[in-house]
Amino acid sequence: MLFKDITIINEDFTTTRNVCVGIREGKIAHIGGFTEGFGEEFDGRGYLLAPAFCSAHSHTAMTLLRGMGSDLPLDRWLNEAIFPEEAKLTPKAIYNGTLAGCAEMLKYGTVSCNDMYFMGKAMADAYIDAKIKANISVAVLCFDDSAFIDMPKYNECLMLEEYLKDNDKVRLDYAVHAEYTNTPKSAATVAEFAASRNAGLHIHVSETKSEHEDCISRHGMTPVKFFFRAGGFDTRTIAAHCVWCTDEDYSLMGEKGVFMASCPTSNLKLGSGIPDYKRALERNVQVCIGTDGVASNNNLNMVKEAKLMALLTKGYNLDPSLCKSRDALIAATRTAWLSQGRQNSGLIKVGYDADLAVYDINTVNTKKARDGVDTLIYACDGEAYMTLCNGEVLYKNGEYYTIDIEKLEFEIT
């Protein structure tokens, strides 16, 4: 496939107009002038070609719980609204909910996510059928003296590891739900196992003030220190939220290469606080952006998250020069892809996976915009015209090629 005369976001996140981009065997094979031999041609005039988004923190099957428990504080939202509903979910529901999330992600130009949930086989099957990418993990919650090896989830993970061993698109990471739902032993043994598998560890960290302070009362240390002591940062770590981290926490995360998967809409909607991107970035934390589950968002629109990151940073620090649209886009694309250990995604660069999204920028709300990245982050509504994973068009102009939307809607209503 060849995109002709399209505006592209370069690998340094500047934009160039009237470029031709050729895709071959799932990879970006050409960037430059017109050339033949790529088969189907797409007239890119009026369109923007961008790296596809990767949501760094999600619970995708929560599409089934959209908006549930709205306006409750996090502890009541979890215990009164979410946990009882989740207890009723069957593998089929998890599959359908995840598939519905895949459809929504494709609509918003997203082709991968770090999905922490449960019933991993049903999660994996939805991504496999939708043909998008994901790093999935099943969340460990443990209040007794068990080590990971004693838990049913250990056997589930071994089964998933075998099931996904030849699958590069869907990868298995490991998850400790949070400090407040685990013991030091469960956290340490899951972290050790993740490191032994060279896999990622996905955790919730300092999402709310009370979570952060309760951890200090319980363990005499912050959640970041709790996970550090448990060996949690000895592997690629995705720490969701990190709203209440101290300067020392951020410094430690920066030193250890921890990814902070921030979810600004969810933090605002649940009244958890305002993520302090400036402080985190100053301490070399690898900040990336995610949507969280739709029960606290209530959709999977990554443009909205990136825009919020930029606006919150400027407004919170009274400085419009901070967090440029380009910085927010990098957090929502390249850094998020790196949080999955996928070095070959998140940039429009020859040899990289063709994980791409195309946006119509010839609309009433985007016309006359000067810069492609600014247009995408501030003016677009986030809906992609076309979304590709490994060079394969999975969504175009409202149509899905791997998901039977009518059947899915019938099954989830």
Ligand SMILES: [Zn+2]
């Ligand atoms: Zn979460």
